[in-house]
Structure formats: C-alpha cells, structure tokens
Amino acid sequence: MPKKKKVAILYGGRSVEHGVSVNSARNIFEFIDKKKFEPVPIGISTTGKWYLTDGVSKNVEKGQPLALLLDPAKPGFIILSSGDRFKVDIIFPVLHGTDGEDGSIQGMIKAMDLPMVGTSVLGSSMAMNKIVAKRLLKEAGLPVTNFMTFRYDQKDKISFNAIAKELGTPFMLKSASLGSSVGVSKVKTKNDFKNAVEEAFKYDDEMIAEEYISGREIECAVLGNYPPEASYPGEVVISKNYEFYTFDAKYVDPDAVRIDVPAKLPKAIAEKIRKASVKAFEALHCEDFSRIDLFLDKKGNIYINEINSIPGFTNSSMYPVMWKERGVSFPDLITRLLNLAQERYDRSKRIERGFQSGLKF
Known part of the structure; x- marks a missing residue:
C-alpha cells in the first residue's frame, strides 16, 4: 500500500x-x-x-x-x-x-x-491587489467596471464630487488588498463618503473606487492547469436587507443569501462567463484553483469583479458547491488539488537553477 x-x-x-x-x-x-x-x-x-x-x-x-x-x-x-x-x-x-x-x-x-496547493507568488500578489488585477484584466481585453485609484498620502485631497462625476452614484469604495468584503462601502451621498474613505484606508495604503453595477452576483469556479476548466456558474442572491454582499451576509447571517447552483442563465451567457473566467484565471497567472466573481447586468453584460486565489471552503462557500454540482465531491476536489500541486511541482524541476559562466567569484 x-x-x-x-x-x-x-x-x-x-x-x-x-x-x-x-x-x-x-x-x-x-x-x-x-x-x-x-x-x-x-x-x-x-x-x-x-x-x-x-x-x-x-x-x-x-x-x-x-x-x-x-x-x-x-x-x-x-x-x-x-x-x-x-x-x-x-x-x-x-x-x-x-x-x-x-x-x-x-x-x-x-x-x-x-x-x-494554489497560485504561486506572482499570481497571488497580482490577484490580491484589486488595482493591479483590474489593470491587467483590462489589458487582457476582459470587461471590468470603471474605476479610480488613490493612495493614503492623497487622503485629504480625495473629492466625492470628482468621483461621482467620473463613476456616477452610488459607487463602491474598497481597500485595495482585502477580501470577504472587509474595508468595503457603498457610497450613495456625500454624507457616506468620509466614513467610507476612513474604512478603506483602515486596512490598506491604497483604495479603489469602482462604478456600482446594479445586477446579479455571479461566481465561477476554475480548476486545473494546462488547460484549466470552469464550472457552470452559480449565483449569490442577496437579501434586500443588505446593500451589497457584506461580510455579515457572507459568513454571519444564515438568512442573508440564497445560493443558486447552477445559476439560472441562458446557455450563451453561461458559456460567456465560463470563457471569461478561464481567461481571467490565465491573465493573472493563477494556478490549480480560483473563484472568479462577476457581475451580470440587466442588458446581459458581464464584468469581472475580482479573483480569489484561495477561495473559501466553509459550509457556505461557493467554490466546492459549484464543483459538487458538476459531480466532484468535497473529498475528490481536495485530492485533485493536492495532485495538481504535486504535478506542477514535479514539472518545475525541469527549470535550471544554475548557470555555467566564466564569472569568477
């Protein structure tokens, strides 16, 4: 044995x-x-x-x-x-x-x-920083929301009116490098603005302001390498008691959301989401697994919101649920991830770490 x-x-x-x-x-x-x-x-x-x-x-x-x-x-x-x-x-x-x-x-x-298991240094750092990720996704031809970026040293010069003029209202303010909706606020009026800025900079030295998309919260699970494959999309249906998908809605309140797996989508839209998710995964150099979060507006347009290079595996987490719907059980999913990591590690051994030269030292 x-x-x-x-x-x-x-x-x-x-x-x-x-x-x-x-x-x-x-x-x-x-x-x-x-x-x-x-x-x-x-x-x-x-x-x-x-x-x-x-x-x-x-x-x-x-x-x-x-x-x-x-x-x-x-x-x-x-x-x-x-x-x-x-x-x-x-x-x-x-x-x-x-x-x-x-x-x-x-x-x-x-x-x-x-x-x-999971994405290495380069992909992890790029996916984690929402500013870098959005710029690279945009460069790859993928749809992202309009956004503006700010540093902590610019804090006292950030203007609500300037952001509202560029992005419209409401808009979202987020810490650049956090997950689980920590450091995120939905800004409707000037009265919301100051506290939202303080909240975003509380956790990071960079902040991103994003156009608010009124639409559906869609998620897609990506698994594998050479090439990766996408699950069928799922949908997070948020209670009207919440302005957006907050930390409490994700992890605390059991009645805050309904998970629809698979999402009720036209086939063409679902395939569009799957293809965009794989392309986003590859654009940010992700490996083994990631969850791609998207918005779908009423016109059928999709927007990549962010990529989670270590998606949750809690009882309410979408990543394992989406693969279970495809026939991959929780134990089998873990085994596949461990095997993918080992295969990738073995493959990396072909890369030379030394170089023969005439340099004397």
Whole structure:
C-alpha cells in the first residue's frame, strides 16, 4: 500500500479573515481522504506565531509552538518545546487575505522547496491587489467596471464630487488588498463618503473606487492547469436587507443569501462567463484553483469583479458547491488539488537553477 503523503494544512493567519480561514481549514481537515493523506494542521495566530495543533482549532495558541527548518534539502518544522523535527510532503495554504493570499506565504513555501496547493507568488500578489488585477484584466481585453485609484498620502485631497462625476452614484469604495468584503462601502451621498474613505484606508495604503453595477452576483469556479476548466456558474442572491454582499451576509447571517447552483442563465451567457473566467484565471497567472466573481447586468453584460486565489471552503462557500454540482465531491476536489500541486511541482524541476559562466567569484 502506498505511503500516505503528509499534508500541512496551513490556516489562521495575521489577517482580518482569520476566522474564515479557520472554518475553511476545518472542512478540508474533515473531508481530506485519510486513506491517501495524513493531514497535519498548522495554525498561525493573529500575531503571526506558528503552532502544531490538535485538529483545526480556533484556539491556535493552545498548540505546540513551531519554528521553520529552512533547509531546501530537508525542509520542515521544529517543535520548540521538545526539539523534535518533522517534515511534510505538501503544503495546503488555507489562508485568506493579508499575509496569506498575497504571495507572502507562497514565497516562503517556494524557498522551502515544497509542493504547494494554489497560485504561486506572482499570481497571488497580482490577484490580491484589486488595482493591479483590474489593470491587467483590462489589458487582457476582459470587461471590468470603471474605476479610480488613490493612495493614503492623497487622503485629504480625495473629492466625492470628482468621483461621482467620473463613476456616477452610488459607487463602491474598497481597500485595495482585502477580501470577504472587509474595508468595503457603498457610497450613495456625500454624507457616506468620509466614513467610507476612513474604512478603506483602515486596512490598506491604497483604495479603489469602482462604478456600482446594479445586477446579479455571479461566481465561477476554475480548476486545473494546462488547460484549466470552469464550472457552470452559480449565483449569490442577496437579501434586500443588505446593500451589497457584506461580510455579515457572507459568513454571519444564515438568512442573508440564497445560493443558486447552477445559476439560472441562458446557455450563451453561461458559456460567456465560463470563457471569461478561464481567461481571467490565465491573465493573472493563477494556478490549480480560483473563484472568479462577476457581475451580470440587466442588458446581459458581464464584468469581472475580482479573483480569489484561495477561495473559501466553509459550509457556505461557493467554490466546492459549484464543483459538487458538476459531480466532484468535497473529498475528490481536495485530492485533485493536492495532485495538481504535486504535478506542477514535479514539472518545475525541469527549470535550471544554475548557470555555467566564466564569472569568477
């Protein structure tokens, strides 16, 4: 019988999405095929400390403190209390938001020379920053909403009237590099504006103002490499009690949304969304899996809103639900992701790391 691969499930993190990460990781730990894989839960506290935990727990600090063994020949971890060392075969980052989805952790894992599920450094950093992502998507010929960008040092000069003239009202204000609708506000009037600016800059040094699209919230799951494939789109139908798809609507209020999978769409529109989602995935150099969030207006126009390079795996998360509708169970989806990561890692070994030259040093 083949030896089980040890899979480090990396969760928590120094992010406003820490709790969402815990819930996602808990599902992956539960549904991973334990006949093929041995899950090793590693939690990162809100202060950035790493712990080997007993299962996936919100009480990360109750685990055993860890240090990283940064040796590409024998990458792994050290349990600080005992000095014991252990290694894993593959890492599955389930870290949403800052320091987890923006390329930071991905770069460290790459330096450890371990296989890793999900998008690497370049794609993670580009997808996480809404400003960079929109510019690249636009360059790729994909439809995005009209937008304006601002830095924190421009804060006192940002004009409601100038934005309203360019984008119309209402418009959206967002922190440039966050997810789960944290740091996001819908601005209708000048009275809303100041607080919305403060909220956006509370979490980031950059802010993006976007045209508001009155339409349907559509999501599409992308899986695989060479080439990737798209699920059938799903729809998030938001309660009229909410102005937009807020954090509470996503994760707190069980009555806030209805999930329609598959979405009720004309075939031509659904195919248009699927093709645009794959193109967006490739344009931002995503790998293994991502969820593409889109708007569909009343005229049938689609707009790419953003790309989530580590989509949620909570009980209410669309990514696994959309693949389940296509016949891919939660355990099978996790196995496919782990296999994709291993295949990509093996493929990367063809790349030379040295160069023979006449340089003397």
